[in-house]
Amino acid sequence: PAPLVCAFVATLMVADAMAAGRTYKPQNEENAPKFELCRLKKRDYIDGGTNCIYARQTGGKDVVIKVDGKKVRCQPSFQCKRIN
Numbered sequence: 001p002a003p004l005v006c007a008f009v010a011t012l013m014v015a016d017a018m019a020a021g022r023t024y025k026p027q028n029e030e031n032a033p034k035f036e037l038c039r040l041k042k043r044d045y046i047d048g049g050t051n052c053i054y055a056r057q058t059g060g061k062d063v064v065i066k067v068d069g070k071k072v073r074c075q076p077s078f079q080c081k082r083i084n
Helices: 002-012
Strands: 035-048 049-056 065-069 077-081
Touching: 049 077
Parallel strands: none
Antiparallel strands: 035 049, 035 077, 049 065
16 A cells, blocks of 8 residues: 555646646736836036936936036936836
8 A cells, every 4th residue: 555655645746736826916006106217318517516317218308317516427327217
């Protein structure tokens, strides 16, 4: 009987799962902000600071970040909120 039990247990270990797989989906997915990549387009030096102008990955309105100080470098890219 021992070899028979071992063969039965081995068969159960190899069998395919019959349950359907499920993917986690949050309930408030629509409320989550969506982001896109914004890349540095140009720098404008103005009195007392720098304007970093970024182009959106999907086109549309550019993002302008004002930085106090002329020696501050603009970061090359960042994740900005997508506008619909």
